[in-house]
Amino acid sequence: MNWLANLIPPRIRSFVGEQKEVPDNLWQKCPGCEAMLFHRDLAANHNVCYHCGHHLRLSVKERLKLMYDDGKYSELPMPQVEQDPLKFKDRKRYVDRIKEAQSKTGLKEAITVVCGTMGGMSVVTAVFNFSYMGGSMGVAVGEAIVSAAEFAVQKKAAFIIIPASGGARMQEGMLSLIQMPRTIAAIEMVKEAMLPYIVILSDPTTGGVSASFAMVGDIHIAEPGATIGFAGRRVIEETVREILPPDFQTAEYLLEHGMVDMVVPRSKIKETLVNIIGILTKKAVCETKPGGGNGGKRKNNGQNGRGSKAAEKTGKNGKQENTSEPTKTKASINETKTKYSKVSSQARTAQSSAKAAVKQDARECESVVEEKTKETALAGKR
Ligand SMILES: [Zn+2]
Numbered sequence: 001m002n003w004l005a006n007l008i009p010p011r012i013r014s015f016v017g018e019q020k021e022v023p024d025n026l027w028q029k030c031p032g033c034e035a036m037l038f039h040r041d042l043a044a045n046h047n048v049c050y051h052c053g054h055h056l057r058l059s060v061k062e063r064l065k066l067m068y069d070d071g072k073y074s075e076l077p078m079p080q081v082e083q084d085p086l087k088f089k090d091r092k093r094y095v096d097r098i099k100e101a102q103s104k105t106g107l108k109e110a111i112t113v114v115c116g117t118m119g120g121m122s123v124v125t126a127v128f129n130f131s132y133m134g135g136s137m138g139v140a141v142g143e144a145i146v147s148a149a150e151f152a153v154q155k156k157a158a159f160i161i162i163p164a165s166g167g168a169r170m171q172e173g174m175l176s177l178i179q180m181p182r183t184i185a186a187i188e189m190v191k192e193a194m195l196p197y198i199v200i201l202s203d204p205t206t207g208g209v210s211a212s213f214a215m216v217g218d219i220h221i222a223e224p225g226a227t228i229g230f231a232g233r234r235v236i237e238e239t240v241r242e243i244l245p246p247d248f249q250t251a252e253y254l255l256e257h258g259m260v261d262m263v264v265p266r267s268k269i270k271e272t273l274v275n276i277i278g279i280l281t282k283k284a285v286c287e288t289k290p291g292g293g294n295g296g297k298r299k300n301n302g303q304n305g306r307g308s309k310a311a312e313k314t315g316k317n318g319k320q321e322n323t324s325e326p327t328k329t330k331a332s333i334n335e336t337k338t339k340y341s342k343v344s345s346q347a348r349t350a351q352s353s354a355k356a357a358v359k360q361d362a363r364e365c366e367s368v369v370e371e372k373t374k375e376t377a378l379a380g381k382r
Helices: 001-009 010-016 039-044 060-067 094-105 140-155 170-192 233-240 251-256 266-280 283-288 296-302 305-314 318-381
Strands: 027-029 037-040 110-119 123-126 158-162 197-201 221-223
Touching: 037 039, 037 060, 037 170, 060 110, 060 266, 094 123, 094 140, 094 170, 094 221, 110 140, 110 266, 123 266, 140 158, 140 170, 170 197, 197 266, 221 251
Parallel strands: 123 158, 158 197, 197 221
Antiparallel strands: 027 037, 110 123
């Protein structure tokens, strides 16, 4: 209450009734356009600003609900690890920091591992929570990623990681840095099992996390405007003594420079994931096979108008309709096969010619080096 309110005599104040204070968390300022956003509208829009499309951070539960079929998934238990291996203490004890983060977020660690289905395909997802100690990667997080990868291999499921992290957890020192190669080895295991590994880079993905598993995905999807990088902007500017472009280390900048495959808004993330996993696991091909269901047929008809017309012409008989499509697909498969063999033979010849060129270059280099050494030897004799 301000000083003006204090001037009102208490009797009048009791008559009018004291003003109810508006809770602080009902409105939020958009970091993109500075508009005030009402919490209910914001939640309905998956924490995306409805004025400028800025993607605000999203809680783990909301994110998973958005991705999985019917918003349903089951959480995997966290592997047990020693909480404070170094008995670390700075201004506070590390154990106290952990307790504080746990009570603040209601989570056990900075990572949550779940499994469920997306478009009917089983998927294991590991999501970081930035509000838990900056989503930093310690022994527990590393162990969780390893066990999640093992689970994905066991279940023959696609593996998704959604990092939102400041990097390694400093309170665990060297042990947190060891998690970088460990997680890479875990991802390698998923890749050897021929399972898709997709990374959804959310805001922010920096430090040791971006320098390990987050940058070795089969597909890198990023959220619009997300900060993705290794060292901070200021550190780089001071090191290279140059002013960096304003969009440096954003998802869009990385897309332009080939580090990210696609920038996908939150509203389209599920359909994108289902598409990608379908293509990588060849589930989409299975759908278009004869008797594969209506979904496949619709796709075929949409892609080439001729197919649908031919089906109409062949007429009322459903059987004929069914037989015409597989022959078409067979023909198209053969066509692609011949195309592929042509391209591959071209690639092979190009490769062999490149090799020959490299060898020739090497020979030339050797002869130049020999000449130079002879010259220097002669010069030395003189
Ligand atoms: Zn905005």
